[in-house]
Amino acid sequence: MGFLGRDVEVVSINETQYLLAACDSCGAIGMKDLDAYKISWFITGKLTTRVALLEVISTGGVAQMITVAISNEPSPAGDELIKGVKDELESAGLADLPIVISTEKNMPTQQTGLGVSVIGVAEKSNLRIGTSQPRDYVYCLGLPKVGPELSDPEDPEIVNVKSVRALIKNSWIHDIIPVGSRGIRLEAEQLAASINTRLQVEQSCTLDLGKSAGPSTCLIFSSAEVLDANYIRELNLPLTRIGELA
Numbered sequence: 205m206g207f208l209g210r211d212v213e214v215v216s217i218n219e220t221q222y223l224l225a226a227c228d229s230c231g232a233i234g235m236k237d238l239d240a241y242k243i244s245w246f247i248t249g250k251l252t253t254r255v256a257l258l259e260v261i262s263t264g265g266v267a268q269m270i271t272v273a274i275s276n277e278p279s280p281a282g283d284e285l286i287k288g289v290k291d292e293l294e295s296a297g298l299a300d301l302p303i304v305i306s307t308e309k310n311m312p313t314q315q316t317g318l319g320v321s322v323i324g325v326a327e328k329s330n331l332r333i334g335t336s337q338p339r340d341y342v343y344c345l346g347l348p349k350v351g352p353e354l355s356d357p358e359d360p361e362i363v364n365v366k367s368v369r370a371l372i373k374n375s376w377i378h379d380i381i382p383v384g385s386r387g388i389r390l391e392a393e394q395l396a397a398s399i400n401t402r403l404q405v406e407q408s409c410t411l412d413l414g415k416s417a418g419p420s421t422c423l424i425f426s427s428a429e430v431l432d433a434n435y436i437r438e439l440n441l442p443l444t445r446i447g448e449l450a
Contacts (some may be wrong), residue, residue, distance in 0.1 A: 211382070212224055214331070220329075228256045231318075239316050244284065246287050253287075254292050257365055268324055285316075296366075320422055345363055346423060347361045349362060378425070378426040385417070402450055411444050
């Protein structure tokens with residue numbers, strides 16, 4: 205079910221550290237005959253990997269290893285998916301991360317299937333789950349995009365690992381939550397409920413709060429401070445105030 209409703213599992217391994225696990229799956233998105241959305245396997249591999257990395261890093265964790273389960277033949281699908289996985293790891297500064305890979309070698313397949321898991325470790329003092337406070341402001345960084353809207357992993361309107369690392373350096377920023385298919389509103393309301401508050405939506409917010417964000421193209425975070433224009437420019441991504449935890 206995930207730790208405190210998050211898409212990451214957290215287990216204590218000693219007095220000072222947690223073991224973290226996050227995963228993402230992707231089906232019928234690729235270049236197979238019966239894929240519902242046709243896009244290069246490279247992009248499928250890259251963005252699926254990004255989701256699992258974002259989940260671990262946004263909690264304050266450090267990735268230790270990655271698994272890649274491919275429900276297709278080693279070549280060409282497997283090779284291209286793995287290229288995307290490794291490219292995303294390199295972009296995140298994790299090119300040397302240990303990786304284990306499995307492909308389908310017995311059966312022919314007509315749809316793309318991919319699962320990526322990331323295992324990480326976090327110091328207990330650094331875990332950023334459940335750190336929000338009443339009266340925190342809730343922001344969305346990036347824009348929710350899915351399917352045909354998303355053909356470029358370097359789209360300047362979507363978040364990546366560097367975005368999370370830029371946020372996590374600031375002590376006044378509390379919970380950071382990548383948004384997926386459940387949409388911004390559900391994630392924000394769940395965040396509010398986790399500290400016994402309610403989400404008070406900003407009337408001027410024009411984002412579609414129910415829209416799927418696909419492979420975590422945006423994230424929400426809580427902040428004790430109102431962010432100014434300089435902070436927005438530093439991130440160089442769309443930043444929208446969603447509301448307040450009241």
